[in-house]
Amino acid sequence: MKDTIKIIPLGGFDKIGMNMTIIESDESIIIVDCGTSFPPNDMPGIDTSIPDISYLKEHKEKVKGIVVTHGHEDHIGAIPYVLPELDIPIYGTPLTILLIEDKLKRYNINKPKTKVIRQGNTFILGDFKIEFIKTNHSIPDAVMLAIYTVAGIIVCTGDFKIDLTPTIGDTTDLRRLAAIGSKGVLAVLSDSTNALIKGSSPSENEVSISMDRLFNNYKNERLIIATFASNMDRVSQIIDISKKYGRKVILQGDVMLEIFKSAEKLGYISLQNDVLIEPDEASCYKDSELVFLTTGNHGEPISCLSDIANGLNENIKIKESDVILFSSIPVQGYESIFSETINSLEEQGAKILFRDLHVTGHACIEELKLIYNLLSPKYIIPAHGQFRIRNANKEIAISCGIPEENVLMIKNGDILKISESFSEVTGSIELKEILVDGLGIGDISGQILSERKAMSQAGVVIVTLCFSHGSKRLIAPPSIVTQGFVNRQKSASLILKLTDDVSSEVSRMIAQDIDSSRFETNIKRTLQASIWKKTMRKPLIIVNVTEAVI
Incomplete structure (x- = not known):
């Protein structure tokens, strides 16, 4: 039908992260x-996971471009993997595009087709007109998208909050949202991250007040502050307050440094070279004159602090007088590491402080209600997160007068056909989890992961059998080497017994003239049974069968 469009989420509708939606x-x-x-x-060794773009490759001739709402990894991180497959332009605000270009350079993807669109501007892409609407988030240059289609206007909120007193940039353009709502909005794809949290998200300015108070309370101690790398408002505040109290700041974390360099190029911030110093300069200052500002991979601040707690950071060794300020929250999936790190830091004598040092970058219940009331859409599609929080967003939408049947709880891969007169999931795409391990993309099978888990949990046992060429005669006793299984010296008798078991099984197979192609399987089964009986462990067992000409 001419007045119908499809909405197909490829990620972001089952967990926090991996956001990708097709219009x-x-x-x-x-x-x-x-x-x-x-x-x-x-999944040991896995760096990240990315959306399955098989559908996009099948319809490559129709794909016009990628439109990005802001520069966080869960919204831009898969671009280096997707771009070589599709070779399409990327549209985003100045900071977002600069971060993407820097990322692509690191992946040796040169001269990408990037297009800078400023907040408030509109452009044409294929059959769609797209408007960038100014909004607030924990990184500058975030936008909502108003996508004008043959079926009506679709608003994608991206990640947003409504901060009436932001420290960088302007507040969310509520006036423009109201104007768009007056035209009639077909559907809103809405951030659900904080749909369980009552009230409204606090302003970033409130953190500044709390931070200033703590700097004043701990004038004589060395401060270590953990925050998100991309939260430029927060980092700028910390640098300004440090300058006020005569402290020098040492930035820790590659992600933070990359984002700051990009923001400085655009004139969004000033790095204040009179405040920032290099790590090797710290010895020139008293503890009361220093602030270490830390973050880690993916902007997850606990990564860097975990290294510090474990003595792996060459620049920071914990002292009993240290005060550690957590201006962040644990990212989903890192809760156990967070708890272990806090415990370790306190054991080493550091004082840990959390209170009033972080505000969210996502809309809470009252902000979501405001957006729904301004836009008055026919349909609401809760996005960004697992079912529980998206279902909470559904209840918010219903409370704003949206009929329950018009709150569409679709899943990753669902093909939603939508128009002014109807909405229907007409099918689904089978999506695979595409795992990234170094330069390997999607080549990590379930078997490999099972083997990695076995090695991480119970180690590995490697058996080598060497036969004379053209015969079934062993030219040397079986060799057994272990890693992460048992101490070979202290468990010599166990290794000797396992060697005897292997020798006996080889003799049995030779005597019964069993085909040599079955040697590896039979030896593995024999060892599995013997090891379990003697140790109740299940290490990964590798059997190497070789021939030698003598």
């Missing part, structure tokens, strides 16, 4: 955001 007409496809998710805790 499709008869002739055009646009992609809204292209993010990664944090690596799963139960």
Whole structure:
């Protein structure tokens, strides 16, 4: 139907992260955001996971571009993996595009087709007209999208909050949202992250007041502050307050430094070289004159603090007089590491402070209500998060007068056809979890993950059998080497017994003229049974069968 479009989420509708949604007409496809998710805790060695773009590759001729709401990893992180497959332009605000370009350079993707669109501007992409609407988030240059389609206006909120007193930039453009709402909005794809939190999100200015008070209370102690790398408002405040109290700031974390360099190029911030010093200059100052500002990979601040707690950071060694200020919250999936790190830091004598040092970058219940009332959409599609928080967002929408049947709880892969007269999930795309391990993309199978788990939990046992060429005669006793299983010297008798078991099984197979292709499987089964009986462990067992010409 000519007045119908499709909305297909490829990520972000089952967990926090990996945001990617397709908007499709008869002739055009646009992609809204292209993010990664944090690596799963139960998948050793996995760096991250990215959306499955098989559908996009099948309809490559229709794909017109990627439109990005802001510069966080869960919205831009997958672009280096997707761009070589699709070779399409990317549209975003100045800071977002600069962060993307820097990222692509690190992946040796040169001269990407990037297009800078400023807040408040509109552009045409395929069958769609797209407007960038100014909003607040924990990184500058965030926007909502008003997408004008043949079926009506679709508003994608991205990640947002309503901060009436932001420290960087202007507040969310509520007047423009109201104007768009007066035209009639077909659907809103809405951030659900804080749909369980009552009230409204506090202003970033409130953190500044609390931070200033703590600087004043702990004038004689060294301060270590953990925050999110991308929260430029917060970092700028900390630098300004440090200058007020005569302290020098040492930035820790590559992500923070990259974002700051990009923001400084655009004139959004000043790094204040009279305040910032290098780590090797710290010895020139008293503890009361220093602030360490830390973050880590993916902007997750606990990563850097975990290294500090474990003595792995060459620049910071914990002292009993240290005061650690947490101007952040634990990212989902990192709660156990967060708890362990806090415990370790306190054991080493550091004082840990949390209160009033962080405000969220996401809208709470009252802010979501305000947006729904301003836009008055026919449909609301709760996005960004697992079912529980999206379902809470559904209840908010219903409380604003949206009929329950018009709150569409779709899942990743669902093909939603929508128009002014109807909405229907007409099918679904089978999506695979695409895991990234170094330069390997999507080549990590379940078997590999099972082997990694086995190695991490019970170690590995490697058996080598060497036969003379063309015969089934062993030219040397079986060799057994272990890693992470048992101490070979202290468990010599166990290794000797396992070697005897392998020798006996080889003799049995030779005597019964069993095909050599079955040697590896049979040896593995014998060892599994023997090891379990003697140790009740299940290490990964590797059997190498070789031939030698003698």
